[in-house]
Amino acid sequence: MSDGKVNPVLPPPSLSVGVIGWIKKNLFPSWFSGVLTVVLGYFIISSLIPFIDWAILKADFIGESPADCTSEGACWVFIGTRLDFFIYGFYPESEHWRVNVIYLIFGLIIVPQFFSAVSARIKMILGVFGVTVFPALSFVMIYGSETFGLPIVGTSVWGGLTLTLILAYVGIVAAIPIGILLALGRRSDMPLVRALCVVFIEFWRGVPLITILFMASVMLPLFLPDGVTFDRLLRALIGITLFQSAYMAEVIRGGLQAIPKGQYEAAEALGLGYWQGMGLIILPQALKIVIPGIVNTLISLFKDTTLVLVIGLFDLLRAVQATIIDPAWRNVATEGYIFAAFVFWVFCYSMSRYSQMLERKLHTGHKR
Amino acid sequence: MSNKVKVVVAGITAVAAMVATGVASASTLETVKQRGSVICGVSDGLPGFSMPDERANWTGIDVDTCRAIAAAVFGDPTKIQFRSLNARERFTALQSGEVDVLSRNTTWTLTRDASLGLNFTGVNYYDGQGFMVRASLGVKSPKELDGATVCIQAGTTTELNLADYFRANGMSYDALVFDTSDQTIQGFAANRCDVLTSDISQLAALRSKLDDPSSAVLLEELISKEPLGPVVRQGDDQWFNVVKWTLKAQINAEELGVTSANVDEMKSSENPEVQRLLGTSGDFGQHIGLSADWAYNIVKGVGNYGEMFERNVGPDTPLGLPRGMNNLWNNGGILYAPPIR
């Protein structure tokens, strides 16, 4: 049939390559898809333009007082003047360096985790440091200690972003071990222990955090013997930790269930006791599987810390709320809330990227 | 001892210090003196009464009242720790000894005075509940508000006063209860409600948050009495006296013309009343467990009542409130302090 001549390779039609090709393939692959593109595109452009106009083009960025907000746009000057308060709360200005040191160490622990160039061993060491020595160190630095010549700074002046981070960090570090114990308890052979763990987990998962925090702040003094009081921050921490440990327990239970029975039997066959078998064989595998789940729990914990404002602690959001009512400024509520939303978003988004990274790394399936 | 062990030990001691700070059986004044500072419960953000400023310092009348107490006890108004409390936890915090004095724009009522185990020491601001209405409605009196939607902040006597007032006048209303004063004004600004009700001292501040403050008017008629003042625990008369007379000293100082600027000159005044106040004659301070120059320290550190008012809520502040009822008795107001003698 053919005369042995090979047709020269033709360039692809111009409609399937280049910008036009990309647009056709990705934006208008079908009739329905094309309509969606047009509608969504209109929606985005029409809502984005006024926002950019207000937030950037017509906004005031530089200045020190309400008088510097002259234009129609956003008044970011307000955020600038209150930035210290939003970060440190009432923490005395002369001692800010102590918090800064902790932020620096925190950054040194966290940032390498995002880079694949850093070896797994170093990440591991940093991680272990982060959950053991670091909390103790932070406590000594932020609360202070006579032994090291750091004046005591009571928890009542802690606030702002620092407080938000403290609540989230302590919550997660304390919730993991309790969560592991609860998860093990729920899978225990002892009926009473199992029942207690189930009741505990379902109780804390079933009630809103608001009610728990309210109970911790207002009702806890009623539960304690006369004269014994708890630090307010500690009360909130206990409430948050117990609440999160119930969620953590369910995440970890998922990991435990995913471990094949053979692993349990192998551990027993080696003559390992319950704790040895769990600690050396089962948990390391189970925890590895559920790391993304743990990070997701951390994200929700981080966002949930905003609820401590119902018990009068000055976390980031409360600090914003307390200052936007300053009568010296015009209505700066929108600016304040956008700022808070942005800060929370940055933290949560990086955490969720991190979790997706881990998920990809640990995934060995047949996904396309 | 290795450094690591040191850290751990320091940590444990500090945690222990955080946990069990029981109410000492000693008198409050002694506890305060031993601690070296007064712990004062304030509101968590109320313009003119207690609010953090740009440098994260507390400012406001309630805050200055606390500072005056610290000045009276220690001669130094900075020897004070503030605890921000919300409406729900304020009384529990005072009862359980978490704070020494509660200065958190708290209305003096019989129930609170009698059945909560608390004692009101006096009034540092006479307030009343008022209404803010959109100017375009042309409403002149709260009696014309039948059927209106009312924006209101949760957790205070304001809610009850409102219900009482509308029921007493046979009117109906929809109450929209918000959690914070900021949300309340935002709701009003967005035209969600016709009326906003709150203590009159707050209404002006809230109105300044509107894009066009002149679009809303404050009704003159008030529907309640709200005497606000510092509160202490029952059963410690010495501390009760200290807090009560700190306030009285500030009022007396204004009456006698003693200000923070002229208090040093006034020390050599011939007026026996001024001498008794500033401790140059007599030992009135000792009677309440303080030093002779207690009132001098208050005026020097915080100022007299008038200065405190002008600085925080007066006409030159964003709140711009007139003295009104909160003027001296001989100046058209109802502030009247018993004499120091």
Added chain:
Amino acid sequence: MADKRTTRSGGFARLWNDPTVRARTFQILTALVVVYFFWTIFQNTVANMERRGISTGLGFLSQPSGFGIVMSLIPYNETMSYGRTFWVGLLNTLLVSGLGIVLATIVGFIVGIGRLSKNWLVSTLSAVFVDTFRNIPLLLQIFFWYFAVLRNLPGPRQSMEIGEMFFLNNRGLYLPAPLPEEGMGVVWGVLVLALIGAVLLYRWARKRQEATGQQFPAIRVGIAMVIGLPLVVFLAMGSPMDWDVPELRGFNFRGGIVMIPELGALLLALTVYTAAFIAEIVRSGIQAVSHGQTEASAALGLKRGTTLRLVIIPQAMRVIIPPLTSQYLNLTKNSSLAVAIGYPDLVSVFMGTTLNQTGQAVEIVAITMLVYLTISLTISFLMNIYNKAAALKER
């Protein structure tokens, strides 16, 4: 003597090493600790409340409340009891959670499937939707939607209206309220019968399809039955229904049924926030279905939409349901944030105003927690039943 002691200690060692005995001892000790713990708390609480003169008991529930509530599904005014405020709050909570669950599921599925769309704009937008709304605290989102909703609605005097029956303004959506008259019972009866008939028809159609392969448009016919039959009866009975139409009086509309904007804003916020989570669950659920299944159904000649509906989603549901249940629980609990924008839910009305007025914190908080616990357990229970039905049936 000496002999006996050695056996006893030997016996003790044996007992100590016996796992059953150890487990029992441990359990008994745990039980004792738990009982002691709760007993101490109970003792302390009673002692503390007595000393501080805080009144106890549930007697307050029958006292008149004295405050108004802006929205109620049952008749309510301020002369009614605190117990009534509890029911008003509870119903409002159930309303917003129920609607929220339905809406969040719908939006979540759309966005989750959208993330896997071939249209670049759709998949990118879905990803942006998830990454934005999942990572901002719900409280802030509630504020945002509340003021976004309010700013876009006109005042009561400039209401949008449809045929002088439905009014929409920034005080709410006003609908005519039905006032049933004599004979309405018959209509309701026919409706119930039509529902039963539709279910039976659906079953019959499915059985026939399994047996013969013939399809019958059971869903369309069923819907026509459920709507048509009662309507015919309704008209035949001479429309035994009157309407309480809202009208503008003074400041506001009176009469009819009102849906306040707080409900809309809260619903929007809960829907969007939870939908972002559900979308991720749906996406990972769909991706968990082996790609061979898609290819197999393509080989059978099924269209993309049909493949999704009949092959992918039913299999994905097995992965989706357990985390979906958690999201439903979260949504229900998150509805307690309503207090921030003044929607009168259980926490706002009962744990807020009622608590402030009566001061009986222990009873009220306990009741509130118990209610949420009951709702949560009920949702879990229902979802577990569904999960069992959807689980892989190994044959």
